[in-house]
Amino acid sequence: MKEARLYSEIPGGVRCDLCARRCVIHEGETGFCRVRHLEDGMLHTKVYGLIDGMAADPVEKKPLFHFAPGSHTFSISTSSCNFRCKFCLNYHSAHREHPVGREFSPHEIVDMAKDHDCQGITYTYTEPTIFMEIAHDTAKIAHEEGMYNTFVTNGYLTREAIDYISPYLDAASVNFKGSGNKGFYKEYMEVPKVEPIFEAMEYMSQKNIFIEITNLIIPQIGDFRDDTRELATWTVENLGSKTPFHITAFSPTYKITHLPRTPASVIEAHITIAKDAGLEYVYSGNIPGHDYENTICPNCGFKAVERYSVFLKRNNLDEEGKCPKCGTDLGIAGTEWMQIGPGSSRFF
Ligand code: SF4
Structure with missing residues (x-):
């Protein structure tokens, strides 16, 4: 320890x-x-360097669609979490009583990322906030090696934590469930309040951490359309209309196996609400082959990035991450790590 x-x-x-x-x-x-x-x-x-999950992934899988598109990221996690979601996909790790894993130093993690031809490291699967120390020390070395760092987070971290990691954190995928509905967070996730997530997102944005938002919609118990409108409106007003917004379908898992997958029609209803609120880049998630997986230039309609599910098929952006047809700024960050052209054959 x-x-x-x-x-x-x-x-x-x-x-x-x-x-x-x-x-x-x-x-x-x-x-x-x-x-x-x-x-x-x-x-x-108890989890410094005790890694219980690792994989080389396309960055699109996080999901990060507007950060370093086409790049590969080395994903790591430790056991445990600060939430108790009844529909957790990684419950075997996140809800474990005692942490398990294999010990790796920050240098070893960065070396493994390089060995797997990754341009960055992502702290994910469980909540990276609870393994902040190893994330921080690894991220510092990764930056020294010219790599990026991203968090996939529930956003429930303090200003002090953001101050601590922000010099090395380039992007964050902030994951909402049930559109941030307060009652849902209490009943299904054991989270007493949602306000700290909004405060954290605002502060991360001030610290120049690029943010994408994901919102998991669960049929019957987590389908809150007024809350999606509120979340999307808040995002436009506080983070900007170019903030990528992913609306993701639920698959039955863990303690919620009695409900069906979220129908595409429900995801489309939330997409319409988010777009009507002013968001320019709204994507569907977990519906492979759906129309809302690509990045379409809002000015000329050109298909700037083509995807299938969380895999990049072709990145047509120019070197500055702009639309190659009309030069529109599509809000792409991390262009120094971006891979232009067809997606990697490793994943697609
Ligand atoms: S406040 Fe600290 S100890 Fe408590 S859940 Fe959060 S990270 Fe864990």
Whole structure:
């Protein structure tokens, strides 16, 4: 176990300042995420370098459609999470009582990413906030090696955590479920409030971290159209109309196996709402072959990036990430890592 960062001493224990739960932890106790433990007055992380998942992925799989399109990213995770979603896809890792994994140093992780021809590293599968220390140390080395770093996050992190990681974090895919509906977050995810997610997104944006938003729609229990309108409107007003917005279909899993997959018609209804709110780049997710997987230039209608599901088929952008036909700025970031032309045969 290694000493954790971002905690404060308080009478009788410590307060963890990493995520918005701000757990008060007494001697011998562990925080809500089960991986931050107080021993001899010092907060420890149980997951520093204890990697339980890794893969080389297309960046589109995160999903990040407007950041370094066509690039490959080395994805890593540790056990556990600060949420308890009843429909978690990675529940075997995220809801584990005790962390497991194989030990790797930050240098070894960066070397593996390079060995797999990846242009960046993504901290994902479970919530990277709870493995912030290894993410931070790895991300610092990755930057020194000219690679990018991205988080796939539930957005429930503090300003202090953002201050800590922001010098090395290039982009974040912030994942909403049920359009951020407060009652849904309490009942199905054990999350007491959603406001910290919005505060974190605003602050990440101020810190020049590129943001894409994903919103998982679950039929019957998580299909909140007014909340999608609110979320999309907030995004236009606070992050800008070019912020990519992914509306993703649910597949039955974990404790929610009694509900069907989200029908395409429901996803399309949410897409219409998000576009009507002013968002320029709204995508469908988890419906392979759907019309809303490509990036279409809003000015001339040219198919600037062609995809199938989370795989890039062809990147037609110019070197600045603009529409090659009319020069429109399509809000593409991370162009220094972008791969122009056909997608990699490794994945497609
Ligand atoms: S990371 Fe969040 S859940 Fe874990 S101990 Fe800290 S405040 Fe609690």
